[in-house]
Amino acid sequence: MGILDKAFLKSLWVFHLATGSCNNCDIEFLDCLTPRHDIERFGMLLVGSIKHADVLLVTGAVNRQCIPRIKRLYEQMPKPRLVVAIGECALSRGVFMHSYNCPLPLDHVIPVDVYIPGCPPRPEAIISGIMQLIEKRKGQPDEAKA
Amino acid sequence: MIYILYLFFFGFLLTAVIGLFGSWIDRKLTARLQYRVGPPLLQPLFDILKLLKKETLVPFGASKATFLAAPMIGLVSVMVVSTVLWVNNVDSQNTFMGDLIVVVYFLLVPSISIIMGGFASGNPLASLGASRELKLILSYELPFILAVLVAVIHADFSLRLGDILATQAKNGVIAVSWSGGLALLITMICMQGKLALVPFDTPEAETEIAHGVLIEYSGPLLAVYRLMKNMLFFALPFFIIIIYLGGLRGHGLHLLYGALEYVGIVALITVIRNTNPRLRIDQVLRFFWGPMTVLAIIAVLLALGNY
Numbered sequence: 001m002g003i004l005d006k007a008f009l010k011s012l013w014v015f016h017l018a019t020g021s022c023n024n025c026d027i028e029f030l031d032c033l034t035p036r037h038d039i040e041r042f043g044m045l046l047v048g049s050i051k052h053a054d055v056l057l058v059t060g061a062v063n064r065q066c067i068p069r070i071k072r073l074y075e076q077m078p079k080p081r082l083v084v085a086i087g088e089c090a091l092s093r094g095v096f097m098h099s100y101n102c103p104l105p106l107d108h109v110i111p112v113d114v115y116i117p118g119c120p121p122r123p124e125a126i127i128s129g130i131m132q133l134i135e136k137r138k139g140q141p142d143e144a145k146a
Numbered sequence: 147m148i149y150i151l152y153l154f155f156f157g158f159l160l161t162a163v164i165g166l167f168g169s170w171i172d173r174k175l176t177a178r179l180q181y182r183v184g185p186p187l188l189q190p191l192f193d194i195l196k197l198l199k200k201e202t203l204v205p206f207g208a209s210k211a212t213f214l215a216a217p218m219i220g221l222v223s224v225m226v227v228s229t230v231l232w233v234n235n236v237d238s239q240n241t242f243m244g245d246l247i248v249v250v251y252f253l254l255v256p257s258i259s260i261i262m263g264g265f266a267s268g269n270p271l272a273s274l275g276a277s278r279e280l281k282l283i284l285s286y287e288l289p290f291i292l293a294v295l296v297a298v299i300h301a302d303f304s305l306r307l308g309d310i311l312a313t314q315a316k317n318g319v320i321a322v323s324w325s326g327g328l329a330l331l332i333t334m335i336c337m338q339g340k341l342a343l344v345p346f347d348t349p350e351a352e353t354e355i356a357h358g359v360l361i362e363y364s365g366p367l368l369a370v371y372r373l374m375k376n377m378l379f380f381a382l383p384f385f386i387i388i389i390y391l392g393g394l395r396g397h398g399l400h401l402l403y404g405a406l407e408y409v410g411i412v413a414l415i416t417v418i419r420n421t422n423p424r425l426r427i428d429q430v431l432r433f434f435w436g437p438m439t440v441l442a443i444i445a446v447l448l449a450l451g452n453y
């Protein structure tokens with residue numbers, strides 16, 4: 001893999017999207033930015049604009065209001081892009097499985113690259129999930145990364 | 147031929163390398179101030195390389211040509227500034243009359259290019275940021291030019307950077323005189339505004355207007371903007387070192403001394419930006435046109451009285 005792809009994996013900028021979570025997952029993700037966990041060690045930064053982002057972090061059960069907005073946000077992200085689903089809600093809708101308002105799990109709406117289970121997952125689990133994604137991407141050929 | 151060498155080697159390559167290193171110092175020191183570990187040494191370079199590979203999105207409704215041209219204008223102007231500064235620093239007799247004016251003028255262009263880009267992107271938040279940037283320029287430019295005037299007065303009203311350097315080589319650096327010290331302080335604070343860092347980062351306020359002017363930029367265009375900012379992170383301290391601290395000299399102990407000066411200025415910028423809250427734009431205007439301008443006028447009067 002080329003130097004530019006290596007640089008991509010060393011400088012992932014994350015954009016945080018809450019699609020109707022109970023806020024616990026969001027707080028656990030924010031923990032990753034604190035001095036104890038500090039994801040800037042791996043070159044990750046939290047950005048405020050989706051156009052700057054490389055990774056979309058999604059928390060929460062995807063509700064009807066959010067589905068078109070997630071799609072739009074995903075389309076606005078410049079390629080190459082990654083999606084990380086955080087928490088049981090984003091993975092499988094968790095306790096909202098039978099809710100009238102959550103028709104689809106996240107990976108039926110947009111492609112998901114890594115799933116981080118837990119309700120909420122610990123910050124260590126989130127970091128380890130993203131690092132595993134990086135390890136996996138290192139081995140892949142370039143074409144598979146669009 | 148020699149000028150092309152200066153433009154690419156000194157103006158672009160050397161400035162970019164030192165600027166990237168400076169912005170690493172800035173990020174690492176920020177992290178250490180917050181008890182974090184911070185990014186690795188090559189992180190600013192990786193950020194730019196990564197952005198080169200990403201897709202460029204031009205928003206619907208943006209004026210395309212301006213949107214694409216704005217970052218280039220900013221980058222080229224920083225290159226010109228740093229070339230002029232390096233030429234003066236290396237060979238201070240080989241320059242032209244009025245290059246100080248050229249430098250001050252071109253130091254303004256990066257901000258103008260950011261404003262152009264912000265307005266051209268057709269995003270309401272970007273327009274808001276651009277209009278704030280415009281007001282920011284209006285506020286800091288007055289004390290900045292007054293402070294630069296102090297160095298001009300010290301060099302017997304010469305507008306050549308070479309003469310300012312020669313005066314300092316003869317009579318000692320300007321910063322140790324009363325007026326020079328005051329002017330140095332004012333320029334440092336104006337530089338914080340020129341770099342749009344806290345407390346004057348109102349145009350880019352992440353928490354209110356989500357990166358403001360740069361919100362719609364992605365991929366290589368954002369990389370150019372980041373490179374421009376990183377190069378400015380060297381060009382502005384270098385300008386200060388030249389006009390108040392006698393320039394960088396490239397041999398022996400002087401090299402170490404120059405490096406310490408640069409790192410010291412960067413560390414000061416970082417500490418200021420980590421220990422201050424963000425000001426509102428009207429507070430910024432009042433701050434620069436009030437106390438800063440008064441101080442700058444005092445500095446000019448002191449310089450006229452040979453202090």
Ligand code: SF4
Nearest residue numbers: 021022024087088089
């Ligand atoms: S997974 Fe659990 S903690 Fe996370 S949003 Fe859902 S209910 Fe809340």
